[in-house]
Amino acid sequence: MxxxxxxxxxxxxxxxxxxxxxxxxxxxxxxxxxxxxxxxxxxxxxxxxxxxxxxxxxxxxxxxxxxxxxxxxxxxxxxxxxxxxxxxxxxxxxxxxxxxxxxxxxxxxxxxxxxxxxxxxxxxxxxxxxxxxxxxxxxxxxxxxxxxxxxxxxxxxxxxxxxxxxxxxxxxxxxxxxxxxxxxxxxxxxxxxxxxxxxxxxxxxxxxxxxxxxKEDLLDAWRRLRVRVAPDQTVAQLPYVLQHQGHGQLQTIITNRYSPELQQTYQQAGLEIQAVELLTLEEIFVASIQARREGKNL
Amino acid sequence: MNSMINHLVRKDWQINRTMMSIYLGAMLVALAMLLADDNSFVFGIGVILILTVLMILGIHLTTSNVISEHTQKTLAFIMSLPVSGRQYALAKILANLSMFLLPWLLALVGSWLIILSRDSLPNGLAAITTLALIEILLSYCLIMMMGLVTGSQHGAIGAMALANLGFQGFLWGILQIPAIAQHRDSNSLAWNSTELSILAIQLVIIVGLLGITLVVQQRKTNFI
The missing domain is CATH 3.40.50.300 (P-loop containing nucleotide triphosphate hydrolases)
Known part of the structure; x- marks a missing residue:
């Protein structure tokens, strides 16, 4: 077979x-x-x-x-x-x-x-x-x-x-x-x-x-992180950030390479992580399409 | 014959059986009208009805059994079965030809019998009648080819217009040929060389049209 x-x-x-x-x-x-x-x-x-x-x-x-x-x-x-x-x-x-x-x-x-x-x-x-x-x-x-x-x-x-x-x-x-x-x-x-x-x-x-x-790997790899950011910090430079929203201290990051190590990297960069959320397949799909159309590597 | 082609031909017959019954019935009525005196109104209507039935059947078969596969989206269903594009085209040609040929043969044999059994009708009329019926068959092959190859109503309508003009032109043209006009009025059954040449050309064109249809279908890279 x-x-x-x-x-x-x-x-x-x-x-x-x-x-x-x-x-x-x-x-x-x-x-x-x-x-x-x-x-x-x-x-x-x-x-x-x-x-x-x-x-x-x-x-x-x-x-x-x-x-x-x-x-x-x-x-x-x-x-x-x-x-x-x-x-x-x-x-x-x-x-x-x-x-x-x-x-x-x-x-x-x-x-x-x-x-x-x-x-x-x-x-x-x-x-x-x-x-x-x-x-x-x-x-x-x-x-x-x-x-x-x-x-x-x-x-x-x-x-x-x-x-x-x-x-x-x-x-x-x-x-x-x-x-x-x-x-x-x-x-x-x-x-x-x-x-x-x-x-x-x-x-x-x-x-x-x-x-x-x-599907399991996909759902597992994508996360939305709600973070508190220092006033002089930019999250876009951090590794594996596909999307970030918000301009104040409270921002959300979407990553497609989530792991405890990545979370640690963000914390070491000074982010205060307030919540880590799973994404639905629809959210992952939409974020993937948007990231690709913005020229980002998935 | 490949069993899948067999299935598809049978399927087309089953789907169109009501339509075919109506056309066969109409053809039998038309032939029955030819039993009337050949100078009568009924006889004339019978001749017109035979030609009309064949022409309308040709158009109807192409629209309902070829074009509708595209417009009604049944082509995707058929092409998802274990069948290649070439087999599909071959099955469509066989199904359509057989459905057209049945009333066509009735018309051919019926008209021969009427001509040969009546002293008032010259036997030479059989040749021109046969050539006219074969021209209708040729016209149908042209319409079917355009329907199959283009899959569009526009393509088939263009072919219908061409076929209609071609048939009128053919009838007018052959009656201008002295050898055919003379034979028509004679009582001889034997075909002259002019008639045989026209017959040969018609048959070559029919085979050519069917061959082109198969070749084009085989080369298609998009079926739906």
Missing amino acids: NTHAVELHKVGKRYKYFSLNDISLSLPTGSITGFIGVNGAGKSTTIRILLGLVHQDHGSVQVLGQAMPEQQVLAKREIGYVSEDMRLYPKASLAWHMQFIQSIYPNWDQAYAEQLLKRFDLRAEQKIKGLSHGQRVKASLLLALARRPKLLILDEPTTGLDPVARQEVLTALIEVLADEDRTILFSSHNTLDVEQISDQVVFIDQGSIIEARS
Whole structure:
């Protein structure tokens, strides 16, 4: 078994107004990776390259051991894909779609499909055009999950869903995670969703990967420190300060290299540390993007 | 045939079965009208209906089975299945051609039977009827090619305009050719060399259009 389900090496794609800049990324087999970026950051382009729907200009892409786009037919036999942008045939029923997918994928699990039908409160005989947006997403997810794919690629699946539908989708995904061999790539600009289910996090901005590591490491490394500063002191010169706010004696510092040693360094520099706070994934994401756009090294 | 292509062709037939039933029904009605006296109003309407059914079917198939994959965003669903761009194009061509050819063949065979079974209609009419029907098939291949290659309504509409002008021009043009005009009024079934040359050119263009479609699809680097 491959240790990595997905491996991208210096992959680039140039469009008129956007380019994907030599991105390299590896997704360990069995991992759940949250792929976070603002709209237009390059998430969907990267995902389409992974599926062979868009061919990279340069760089190598391996998905489940298959070179893409050349071996896309073999790779896609083991991939389930759901996208906010993807639609099923409006005039056909969900049952027709289930039969269609079943005829293509030998791994189709009918019992699981029926279980998902109940959980998602869907009716197989209903035509797709009669479903709400949330129901359509759940129908697509059912079709992807019941084929028991080794790699599940979800491109903004929760976008536009109401809170209940969003939670149902996330709960189904969390249950799928019980299968340790299945790798999931979950793209979203909603960091709360990613924080709930991911164990790896990748940030993408303006076509470049700016962060890729485990969620625990990421949350552990970032801190907000509330400090009291001497009148003649400038915190911007201190090591690993990505952001600082406030101009008086009380200021806040955000660092992405927090450790007890770093805290000691700040104290030795004369800062009085009043509080050390964890950041949410959303705060880390926003701070990362801002720091990068200000030209700082992450 | 590759099983995935098979699945996709069958899928298109299933999705479009209601539409196909209507067109096949309309074609049978049109052919039934040809049973009337060939100087009657009903016969004339039958001929017009055959041409109309084929032309509208060509446009309808392209918009509902090719362009709509882009506009309704079902292409992402299909292309996420284990299928390559070339296989997708091949399946689309096979599905669309087979759906078009079924009523087209009904029209061809039906018109032959009417012409050959009636003393009032010269047998030579079979050649020009066949050439006209093949020109409609060629027009459809052009529209389908533009729909598949561009994936846009604008591209297909441009091809529809071109195909319509081409068909009118073709009919006007071949009737100006003495060898064809003379054969039309004769009772001979045998095709003359002019007709065979036109037929050959039409078939080469059809094969060329389908070939170009496949090559362009295979070279595409962005499918959605």
